[in-house]
């Protein structure tokens with residue numbers, strides 16, 4: 001990805017560093033060659049030559065670009081699980097994924113970790129983003145997801161003679177789990193997404209208290225992935241699935257919905273980050289009836305919302321790490337509303353706006369293993385920055401409103417927001 005050349009100043013805004021430290025009123029950020037040269041109070045800022053290009057935050061907020069920690073660029077607002085494997089061919093899904101990546105960047109998300117991909121699109125989407133062919137968040141790519149035969153992601157009965165090749169690799173036993181990970185190694189993914197447990201979406205055979213993989217299968221995934229330098233995450237709702245994932249050495253957990261004292265202790269001991277993705281539950285409850293979701297499924301989502309919110313509160317209060325990612329890409333959680341996750345954590349779960357933003361920036365970058373490069377506004381890091389009109393700490397929902405996004409920068413280059421056209425005019429004038 002290209003990086004800016006020369007100097008740029010972002011000034012006149014409340015500065016959130018993303019480190020968890022209190023916001024700095026009248027903050028300024030200086031960028032030199034796309035990296036942060038100063039981030040702090042305007043009073044202590046070095047003096048720059050007159051005429052240095054600048055972005056006026058107009059009394060709004062200057063903060064690190066957001067990190068979507070559970071992103072599905074290839075999910076295209078699906079209304080039923082079956083849509084994922086039979087609705088569109090790979091060609092069209094690829095185009096949809098590129099459009100979703102652009103949208104995420106325009107919403108202020110400068111980085112994202114995939115939570116699973118159709119076909120092997122994420123790996124190539126990442127390459128296209130890194131090569132500036134298509135705009136999008138800096139991406140950590142997943143591939144096809146791994147699930148036990150008969151588990152949550154194995155929904156086509158055999159008589160239909162429909163495979164699930166585009167979406168999942170179905171495994172029976174540790175040998176097949178190992179083979180599936182080896183396939184993903186060759187595909188070039190960074191993250192192996194697995195399904196240790198079921199979900200409220202499948203109440204008959206794979207509900208949120210059902211296990212969909214054995215410990216042996218999970219351990220085989222981790223051992224193989226780690227041997228090749230890949231990381232492993234998993235859809236973990238049931239307590240026993242969370243425990244299995246932690247004991248197997250998972251690098252992160254998705255959801256970790258029903259955590260008990262024992263699994264919380266294990267989680268803290270291993271410092272494993274969790275991405276709860278809770279707004280998905282809320283949206284399923286609120287909008288499920290519109291999409292003819294049976295009441296049994298909605299009841300399961302209510303249980304997951306309550307369990308997940310309680311687990312998230314316990315993890316944060318005990319000093320654990322949480323990333324913000326929302327599983328967006330379903331009909332009731334369409335792409336483009338990613339920041340609803342953050343509002344939900346403030347308004348429903350009870351996190352402070354600053355805690356929520358730290359999860360959505362610093363911890364997101366840590367999950368991606370790229371916290372030395374971005375996630376906080378500290379000297380030397382990339383200029384991946386979000387500038388928003390309004391006080392985000394007073395009203396986190398401001399982040400949901402794209403009209404209030406003044407600038408989204410990656411490596412000091414303005415990629416989206418209202419300031420984009422004025423900065424481009426300035427650049428053409430100076431070159």
Ligand SMILES: [Zn+2]
Nearest residue numbers: 072115116327
């Ligand atoms: Zn997901």
